[in-house]
Amino acid sequence: MQLSDSFYKSRKLVDLVENQTSYILEDSAMHIFETHSRAEMVQLQFTTPVLASMFRGKKVMHLRDKPSFEFLPGESLILPANELMSIDFPEAQEDNPTRCLAMEIGEERLRSVIRLMNECMTRPDGNEWNILDYNFHFTNDQSIYQILQRLVYLYTENHPAKDSFVSNMIQELIIRILQVDTRKTFQTKTKELASDYRLAYVVQYIRDNICNPLTIKELSKEACMSESHFYKVFKQEMGISPTDFINEERIQKATQLLANPMYNLKEVFLACGFTNRSYFNRMFKRIKGINPSKYRNRFA
Template identity: 50%
Template sequence: MLLSSSYFKTRKLQDLVENQTSYSTDDACMHIFETHQKAQKVQLTFDNLVLASMIEGRKHMHRLDKSTYDFVPGETVIMPAERTMCIDFPDAQKSIPTRCLALELNKDQVSKVVHHLNETQGRLDGSLWQADFDHWHFKHDQAIQSLVQRLIFLFTENHPSKDFFVRNMIQELIIRLLQQANRENYLEIEKDKFKGIKRIEHVSKHIRTHLNSDLSIEKLSSLACMSSSHFYKTFKNETGLSPTQFINKVRVEKAMSLLRTTDMDLTEVYMACGFNNRSYFNRMFKRHYKRNPGEIKA
């Protein structure tokens, strides 16, 4: 992600660790933090739900359960209100700073979006959409990456309609986050996160366990006991991805796992994951990981 020229023109660099520049609208507040030297166990706490996205560099994050993980560009961490983040900056230096944005979301606006979804796009299983993002660390899809990038420019420019623009984009961002959280659940269905196998859940499990079989819309909609058009619409509403996008996501993630953990060559990997040709496999893999599969195997 990129920072706008207006940010660099107006920001004041006063602290070498987590120098803070803040922008606000009626519904949200965005902070950009810069760190120019190595540091450990830096703590941050916010009053609202926070979406933190890496712009440049690497942070090392500590969870409450004492597990740790690296936080890099192209990823987001969502933290509940009043939850302290503990952060290390192992690589930060003056010539290569670490930069991160923290978007504080107004609780009332999040509630309104969730209420709207429950009124207009009820979930297939009858359960309610809920904004329950308890310390959620995830990789951006293209839509969320684009939204976060656009929000950086909207907050930092001095446009008379900024509040209106930001409000609409945040509404879209919340909906896409809910869909991605739902999609993550489906991708991890084998971990028994669900108490029962419902139609879309049943299909997602079938996809994961039958990557080399017929995964056409006709076949999948039949498994869900729906018409093809209703299945397609319902699947995308529940997960934020079309069935084909979901299948490719599962396939390239399995391919990455095989490349890292086995001695299989590239042909064996893409065939094991259900791809029919090397060119399409390479294109889908690079779209998801921004790297060629051959780089992983090298």
């Protein structure tokens, strides 16, 4: 993720550890933290819910009721208000700083977006959308990455309509994060939910048939829905189209097979349901940011 020129012009480096540059708006704030020296157990706390997202380097996070974990570029973390973080910076250097943003979003702002979702985006399982109340750690998809990149630009520019621009982007960000949370729930608890939730059943069906051709017609039949209704419900609930979800599942399976030298690349892409290598290469690079051969070299 790129920081704008206006950020570098306005920020002042005062501290080597968690140097903070802040941009405060009416119902939100963005803080960009830079660490230029290795450090351990640095404590940080916010009085409002926070979205933290890594730009560069590595942190090791120590949170209440959660095992310690690495926090890496391309990942985000939702933290409830008053969550005390203890952070290690094992790789930070003066010429290679660790960078992270933390975005505070007011609770009333969160509630207003969730009320809107419950009015306009009714869930097929009858449940309501709710505020995340736990430490949710996830990998940014392309849509969330682009929103965060845009927000960094908006917060750091000097524009009279900045508050309005940011407010609209935050609304989209909250919706997409809640969809990611739903998607992750269906992915990690598929078997437990499959008997009660049609989309969880479809996710399990996709996984069981990942090496075979899969169509919207086939999946909508399994979900007992029309094709148009299935597509709409799936995208609304999961945040991505069925086709994109199938490709993500196939690439996830491919990463597991690529770690095993027993499989050559042709065996890998065929086992994951791809019919030609060029399309497999394109999807792998789009989702993982690296081609399959380079990914495999990590395990050599």
